[in-house]
Amino acid sequence: MTRIIIVRHGQSTYNTERRIQGRADVSTLTDRGRSDASKVGKALTNISFNAIYSSPLQRAKQTAEIIHSELAVQTGHSAQVQTSDLLLEIDLPLWEKMLTSEVKQKFPEDYRLWHEKPHELQMLVNENGVAREHFPVLSLYAQAQQFWQEILPRHRGETILIVGHNGINRALISTALAIHPSRYHCIQQSNCGITVLNFAGVLGEGVQLESMNQTQHIGETLPSLRPDHQGVRLLLVRHGETEWNRQTRFQGQIDVPLNDNGRQQAQKAGLFLQDVAIDFAVSSSMQRPKETAELILQHHPGINLELQDGLREISHGLWEGKLEVEIEQEFPGELHRWRTTPGDVQMPEGENLQQVWERSVAAWQNIVQTALDNQRQIGLIVAHDATNKTLLCHILGLPTDNFWNFRQGNGAVSVIDYPSGLNGVPVLQAMNITTHLGGVLDKTAAGAL
Numbered sequence: 001m002t003r004i005i006i007v008r009h010g011q012s013t014y015n016t017e018r019r020i021q022g023r024a025d026v027s028t029l030t031d032r033g034r035s036d037a038s039k040v041g042k043a044l045t046n047i048s049f050n051a052i053y054s055s056p057l058q059r060a061k062q063t064a065e066i067i068h069s070e071l072a073v074q075t076g077h078s079a080q081v082q083t084s085d086l087l088l089e090i091d092l093p094l095w096e097k098m099l100t101s102e103v104k105q106k107f108p109e110d111y112r113l114w115h116e117k118p119h120e121l122q123m124l125v126n127e128n129g130v131a132r133e134h135f136p137v138l139s140l141y142a143q144a145q146q147f148w149q150e151i152l153p154r155h156r157g158e159t160i161l162i163v164g165h166n167g168i169n170r171a172l173i174s175t176a177l178a179i180h181p182s183r184y185h186c187i188q189q190s191n192c193g194i195t196v197l198n199f200a201g202v203l204g205e206g207v208q209l210e211s212m213n214q215t216q217h218i219g220e221t222l223p224s225l226r227p228d229h230q231g232v233r234l235l236l237v238r239h240g241e242t243e244w245n246r247q248t249r250f251q252g253q254i255d256v257p258l259n260d261n262g263r264q265q266a267q268k269a270g271l272f273l274q275d276v277a278i279d280f281a282v283s284s285s286m287q288r289p290k291e292t293a294e295l296i297l298q299h300h301p302g303i304n305l306e307l308q309d310g311l312r313e314i315s316h317g318l319w320e321g322k323l324e325v326e327i328e329q330e331f332p333g334e335l336h337r338w339r340t341t342p343g344d345v346q347m348p349e350g351e352n353l354q355q356v357w358e359r360s361v362a363a364w365q366n367i368v369q370t371a372l373d374n375q376r377q378i379g380l381i382v383a384h385d386a387t388n389k390t391l392l393c394h395i396l397g398l399p400t401d402n403f404w405n406f407r408q409g410n411g412a413v414s415v416i417d418y419p420s421g422l423n424g425v426p427v428l429q430a431m432n433i434t435t436h437l438g439g440v441l442d443k444t445a446a447g448a449l
Contacts, residue, residue, distance in 0.1 A: 002157060003199075005047065007194055007195075020092055022089055023089055023096065042074065055164050055165060060163050060165060086143055088165075141171050173195060177396070187396075195213060209431060211432040221275065233429075235278070239384060240269075242256045242259055249322065253316075271299070281297055282307075290382075311363050315351040319350065361394050372421060395416055412444065413430075
């Protein structure tokens with residue numbers, strides 16, 4: 001496995017001014033940006049890096065150098081920072097250095113297209129007296145793909161740190177997971193946020209998004225809501241550990257309770273979310289998510305927990321109660337199919353992922369719409385591994401065969417915003433946060449479903 005840790009640069013002077021940076025190399029880190037970069041370095045000191053790559057733009061390079069110096073101080077050694085032009089920020093030549101408000105005013109149609117259909121945005125640029133059509137998002141995705149194609153074969157089985165920008169980091173994550181460029185705004189990257197990707201080999205050979213946009217090391221429990229946020233934020237949590245998770249025994253719809261470790265995970269998730277202004281809560285009707293939700297809600301008295309059958313775990317049918325070795329004996333080859341083409345597998349006397357998709361997405365959309373209708377802003381949703389992964393595929397416009405691209409640890413928190421209502425594009429702000437359970441890397445024994 002090749003582990004890739006992606007970090008966005010610290011806060012820059014242009015960030016504070018709400019100015020478009022693009023490839024302009026004018027802005028530098030603010031005091032907060034330098035301080036946060038130092039915190040990233042401290043958060044990563046338990047990880048040994050074989051290489052560090054950075055964008056050559058100074059706001060990213062400064063961030064990488066601060067992280068590198070922290071790693072060197074804490075561990076006594078660290079890989080040197082190498083710059084790569086393939087990590088340059090998105091190229092927006094006509095907007096660079098302008099305030100966002102100025103771009104809105106001067107290019108209203110293009111700015112609307114940028115938000116609604118970013119892959120269709122084009123700019124006419126002049127190169128040596130010749131006008132050329134430039135598609136900023138599409139060319140950024142091609143650039144990200146080229147980076148992966150060059151880097152992954154070079155670092156098989158190693159651990160790499162990448163320091164980039166909001167745009168290129170989104171494109172790196174998206175090209176790794178085959179998320180379409182039209183979903184460019186569906187992924188968020190906060191200043192100094194940490195993302196972890198695990199590659200089985202080269203691009204296209206299998207990848208898992210272990211976590212995305214962790215901000216706890218810089219003092220932000222969750223990525224901050226925009227001041228003008230009028231929509232709904234959902235905190236999607238996987239239930240705490242059960243004894244069957246620990247044994248890697250398939251649970252499905254057998255109603256197994258939390259074990260002691262699972263209750264501790266739920267309590268830690270509760271402490272983690274205690275200062276978040278949760279104003280509604282929904283759980284799968286099964287025992288393990290319900291108990292997880294109740295432990296979290298101990299810090300939010302007065303919130304009524306609603307139970308929804310649509311959020312129940314996948315029915316594994318005849319696999320339920322069995323260990324992987326037993327399933328392999330009784331249904332030879334089916335576990336391999338489940339791991340490689342999960343969308344094609346019909347569980348014997350159980351469900352397939354399309355059925356899980358239909359009921360869980362219907363429940364999810366009903367939750368969003370009800371929250372919008374009642375002007376509720378932040379909701380806790382507690383469900384299961386397969387349910388959550390299916391919902392993440394839906395949110396990012398991916399088919400069910402991308403199911404394994406997402407990790408969901410026991411007691412982990414993901415953050416999904418609907419800033420423009422149910423018909424607008426949802427934004428995955430953060431995914432599989434497990435820092436409340438032990439550091440940047442997910443150490444939960446996620447086990448079987």
